Amino acid sequence: MSVDIDHRPVILTGDRTTGPLHLGHYVGSLKNRVALQHSHRQYLLLADTQALTDNASDPAKVRRNVLEVALDYLAVGIDPVQTTICVQSGLPALAELTLLYLNFVTVARLERNPTIKDEIQARGFGRDIPAGFLCYPAAQAADITGFKANVVPVGEDQAPLIEQTNEIVRRLNRQVGRDVLPEARALIPSVGRLPGVDGKAKMSKSQGNAIALSATPDEIRDAVRRMYTDPNHLRASDPGTVEGNVVFTYLDAFDEDRAAVEELKARYRQGGLGDASVKRRLDDVLQSLLAPIRERRAALERDPGYVLDLLRAGTSAARERTQATLDEVRAGLGLFTFEEAGFAAPR
Amino acid sequence: MSVDIDHRPVILTGDRTTGPLHLGHYVGSLKNRVALQHSHRQYLLLADTQALTDNASDPAKVRRNVLEVALDYLAVGIDPVQTTICVQSGLPALAELTLLYLNFVTVARLERNPTIKDEIQARGFGRDIPAGFLCYPAAQAADITGFKANVVPVGEDQAPLIEQTNEIVRRLNRQVGRDVLPEARALIPSVGRLPGVDGKAKMSKSQGNAIALSATPDEIRDAVRRMYTDPNHLRASDPGTVEGNVVFTYLDAFDEDRAAVEELKARYRQGGLGDASVKRRLDDVLQSLLAPIRERRAALERDPGYVLDLLRAGTSAARERTQATLDEVRAGLGLFTFEEAGFAAPR
Numbered sequence: 073m074s075v076d077i078d079h080r081p082v083i084l085t086g087d088r089t090t091g092p093l094h095l096g097h098y099v100g101s102l103k104n105r106v107a108l109q110h111s112h113r114q115y116l117l118l119a120d121t122q123a124l125t126d127n128a129s130d131p132a133k134v135r136r137n138v139l140e141v142a143l144d145y146l147a148v149g150i151d152p153v154q155t156t157i158c159v160q161s162g163l164p165a166l167a168e169l170t171l172l173y174l175n176f177v178t179v180a181r182l183e184r185n186p187t188i189k190d191e192i193q194a195r196g197f198g199r200d201i202p203a204g205f206l207c208y209p210a211a212q213a214a215d216i217t218g219f220k221a222n223v224v225p226v227g228e229d230q231a232p233l234i235e236q237t238n239e240i241v242r243r244l245n246r247q248v249g250r251d252v253l254p255e256a257r258a259l260i261p262s263v264g265r266l267p268g269v270d271g272k273a274k275m276s277k278s279q280g281n282a283i284a285l286s287a288t289p290d291e292i293r294d295a296v297r298r299m300y301t302d303p304n305h306l307r308a309s310d311p312g313t314v315e316g317n318v319v320f321t322y323l324d325a326f327d328e329d330r331a332a333v334e335e336l337k338a339r340y341r342q343g344g345l346g347d348a349s350v351k352r353r354l355d356d357v358l359q360s361l362l363a364p365i366r367e368r369r370a371a372l373e374r375d376p377g378y379v380l381d382l383l384r385a386g387t388s389a390a391r392e393r394t395q396a397t398l399d400e401v402r403a404g405l406g407l408f409t410f411e412e413a414g415f416a417a418p419r
Numbered sequence: 420m421s422v423d424i425d426h427r428p429v430i431l432t433g434d435r436t437t438g439p440l441h442l443g444h445y446v447g448s449l450k451n452r453v454a455l456q457h458s459h460r461q462y463l464l465l466a467d468t469q470a471l472t473d474n475a476s477d478p479a480k481v482r483r484n485v486l487e488v489a490l491d492y493l494a495v496g497i498d499p500v501q502t503t504i505c506v507q508s509g510l511p512a513l514a515e516l517t518l519l520y521l522n523f524v525t526v527a528r529l530e531r532n533p534t535i536k537d538e539i540q541a542r543g544f545g546r547d548i549p550a551g552f553l554c555y556p557a558a559q560a561a562d563i564t565g566f567k568a569n570v571v572p573v574g575e576d577q578a579p580l581i582e583q584t585n586e587i588v589r590r591l592n593r594q595v596g597r598d599v600l601p602e603a604r605a606l607i608p609s610v611g612r613l614p615g616v617d618g619k620a621k622m623s624k625s626q627g628n629a630i631a632l633s634a635t636p637d638e639i640r641d642a643v644r645r646m647y648t649d650p651n652h653l654r655a656s657d658p659g660t661v662e663g664n665v666v667f668t669y670l671d672a673f674d675e676d677r678a679a680v681e682e683l684k685a686r687y688r689q690g691g692l693g694d695a696s697v698k699r700r701l702d703d704v705l706q707s708l709l710a711p712i713r714e715r716r717a718a719l720e721r722d723p724g725y726v727l728d729l730l731r732a733g734t735s736a737a738r739e740r741t742q743a744t745l746d747e748v749r750a751g752l753g754l755f756t757f758e759e760a761g762f763a764a765p766r
Contacts, residue, residue: 174551
């Protein structure tokens with residue numbers, strides 16, 4: 073048993089377990105998490121319960137990807153000693169906090185949440201929104217506060233969810249009469265979102281425009297070959313456009329030799345540099361980025377017992393932490409406990 | 420560890436812990452429960468979590484009444500050996516089942532539920548419905564199915580909630596591919612609802628028209644004195660009306676000497692029987708009904724440790740049962756478990 077002398081800010085983040093992670097996740101979050109795990113007390117949530125809120129008809133996919141995402145975490149350099157990786161469905165206190173928080177938020181407020189509105193539209197739910205989906209901001213509030221997270225890295229479009237969490241926190245603290253829960257701060261990444269290889273704004277496995285972290289050398293090569301460039305750049309000698317050209321966007325994101333990239337851009341704009349040459353460079357960059365990740369992933373995959381043990385240990389530590397928060401919240405609200413129960417008043 | 424050889428149908432019922440129980444509960448449910456506990460495997464849920472869905476601003480009331488309602492159960496003759504009395508908030512598996520079920524019901528369906536519609540109106544929520552309140556049919560489905568209840572005694576107005584539960588059960592069973600959960604049958608009491616002492620349709624503590632099971636002799640006497648009769652029956656010699664006359668309704672409900680009651684009714688209709696005489700009889704009847712209940716309640720109140728131990732034991736048994744159901748449902752859906760997790764496919 074260790075005394076808690078860790079004063080680092082607490083970060084909570086994670087992923088819905090609906091598919092293996094890809095380069096978009098790497099740029100948008102994984103890279104940051106690897107860096108933040110030293111300066112922060114970091115918890116990574118394998119959000120299988122949340123994944124079910126819009127995948128109830130395919131629970132097998134949700135289950136399968138718990139381990140896939142865990143493998144991705146470990147492969148990119150998440151250190152299980154620094155970071156606690158845990159499975160959401162293994163944390164019953166989060167379900168209890170969610171139900172409690174649902175009493176501190178109105179249906180109208182959930183419906184007004186811009187993230188939820190957008191996602192309802194994106195998923196084509198129409199009027200048939202699963203109730204679990206409408207309620208997931210309360211579940212997310214439970215995740216964040218269950219760990220007493222101070223910092224939550226989110227995309228810009230997810231910022232309203234943190235505001236929603238803090239509203240619940242304030243209502244609850246007001247009810248309790250003191251700050252039993254901390255408010256959380258959204259950490260919005262400075263880098264933009266990585267587009268899909270087809271040039272669409274969002275890389276996503278379901279759109280078929282993603283490069284998985286576990287992609288084979290051939291898959292990488294093929295994706296780069298198919299990559300969207302400047303449609304008007306027909307001959308190498310033509311001047312080309314760099315803006316919106318996915319190959320250059322990726323070079324900006326992954327090539328560490330900034331000077332070389334700027335030089336390539338200048339030559340491309342001027343004319344005289346073919347797409348094939350730029351793509352060759354990007355292929356080299358991505359192959360060297362992903363080779364060690366793929367190798368670590370393959371090694372871990374040969375030892376599922378080790379990965380499971382890590383998840384078991386992480387989930388067990390997380391269970392203790394989230395249960396402690398639930399106990400505090402319940403005590404703060406003055407809810408029933410077997411320990412301090414007493415009769416209302418002497419008669 | 421005992422082998423389950425109990426083939427009696429399983430009954431789940433209970434009360435929101437928002438106030439001590441009264442004569443309306445006695446007639447409408449408690450009396451039945453005392454009878455049913457021999458022929459059924461009965462679970463009584465002290466529904467503190469559900470009570471919070473419309474009492475989030477007064478958690479102390481909800482807490483206080485957990486023990487009050489438990490006292491009422493024991494005082495009227497619920498036998499803790501025959502019946503398992505348990506505290507809802509002590510059963511995390513129910514919260515987990517609730518979140519799961521919310522994925523199998525749409526927001527539109529919850530909003531269409533006639534019971535919810537009526538209750539939203541009755542509580543004056545307007546547009547500011549707490550999300551927990553809208554979702555409580557899913558929580559109730561979790562309660563019912565968590566215990567694998569076959570029979571659920573409910574008022575006629577609550578029957579749509581059982582239908583809602585069975586819809587979730589069918590959707591879930593279809594998803595699993597076999598009947599992992601049983602459907603439940605509503606048991607609607609044959610006796611009508613006991614009116615308040617003021618003649619209003621519903622007896623309720625908040626309306627101030629209730630006689631608590633713990634009422635003192637003076638409180639009973641006073642309530643009977645105030646009781647609504649026939650407003651046109653001004654003198655004893657006048658003919659009076661028995662229908663809608665609360666004193667006669669109560670005599671019908673509580674006086675076991677049917678012949679005597681019929682004779683009184685005839686005399687009252689004819690004229691020549693004063694309200695005071697009928698009320699005297701009702702007072703006698705209620706005093707003898709409530710005296711032993713009040714005494715048992717007072718004795719139990721002097722031994723809160725005993726009551727708490729009963730609740731602890733009941734909740735612990737219920738926790739095991741509901742956790743087993745959750746495990747079965749999760750396994751049926753093929754959700755993640757640490758025990759059987761494996762990688763998706765060999766690569």
